[in-house]
Amino acid sequence: MNIMAINGSPRKNNNTATLLGKTLEGAQANGAETELVHLYDLNYKGCTSCFACKRKEGKSYGKCAWRDDLTPILQKIEQADAIIMGSPIYLCDVTGQMHAFLERLVFPYLTYTEAHKSIFGRTIKTGFIYTMNVTAQRMEERGFRPTLSWIEAYLQNTFGHCEALFAYDTYQFDNYDKYVVTIFDEQLKAQVRDTQFPKDCDSAFTMGQRFAEKAL
Ligand SMILES: Cc1cc2nc3c(=O)[nH]c(=O)nc-3n(C[C@H](O)[C@H](O)[C@H](O)COP(=O)(O)O)c2cc1C
Incomplete structure (x- = not known):
């Protein structure tokens, strides 16, 4: 069993990376081999619309033909x-690097046929971890949950499975005193970090354990 985690945060040791690390710890606890990829270490583009992946009898049919640092990862x-992918929410969506990665991951397998039939050829488990400053309620009010649901729908369609994990109200700065912040209360943030975030880590760990249990 081989499980890959993809970190879409520029920060390698913060909320998103921590949760991804926990999923991999859970997977390792159940005997899986794991790898963590930091997208911000890689030099790559999103889909360039070359359509080599859709060309009739093309040698790259169903595969991304663009060559860059993402090629060996794909x-x-x-x-x-x-x-298991993870991304902070940036401007009510996943980060630009994560979005570019998703274009390169999903689009080659997605066919322009009825129901966008996937040509990945196997069913595998996928997970998506979102971390964000806002609370669950504020996410609904701001209306970006449906945007994220599309990511899960594309992953479900491509790989046959997807589940999501949300970490809200995350602690953003090492020291809130150093920054101009009037809309977040550091003490409340610290409380969430100390009480809720460990529970999110537990959920991430059990996700990793479940993912390593058996192939779909
Ligand atoms: C450029 C930028 C944009 C952000 N936009 C949002 C946003 O729209 N909604 C939100 O809830 N948090 C937003 N945040 C906060 C991050 O999503 C949050 O701090 C996240 O947990 C950071 O993840 P990390 O610790 O893994 O880097 C933004 C942060 C940055 C740097």
Whole structure:
């Protein structure tokens, strides 16, 4: 069992990376081999609309033909038993790097045929972890949950499975005193960090354990 985690945060040791690390700890506890990829270490573009992945009898049919640092990662995903992605919310969506990654991951497998039939060829587990400053209620009020649901729908369609995990009201700065912040109360943030975030870590750990249990 080989499980890959993809970190869409520029920060390697903060909320998103911590939760992804917990999923991999859970997976390792159940015997899986794991790898964590930091997208911000890689030099790559989103889909360039070359359509080589859709060309009739093309040698790259169903595969991304663009060559850059993402190429070996996409090749490894072809063999993976599960993928767990994570991203902070930036401007009510996933980060630009994560979005570019998703374009390159999903679009080659998505066919322009009825129901966008996937040509990935296997069913594997996928997970998506979102971390954000706002509370669950504020996410609904701001109306960006449906945007995120589309990501899960594309992953479900492509790989046959997707589940999401949300970490709200995250602690953003190492020291709130250093920054101009009037809309967040540091003490309330610290309380969430000390009480809720450990529970989110537990949920991430059990997600990793479940993902490593058996292939779909
Ligand atoms: C450029 C930028 C845009 C952000 N936009 C949002 C947003 O729209 N909604 C939100 O809830 N949090 C937003 N945040 C906060 C992050 O999503 C939050 O701090 C997240 O947990 C950071 O993840 P990390 O610790 O893994 O980097 C933004 C942060 C940055 C740097």
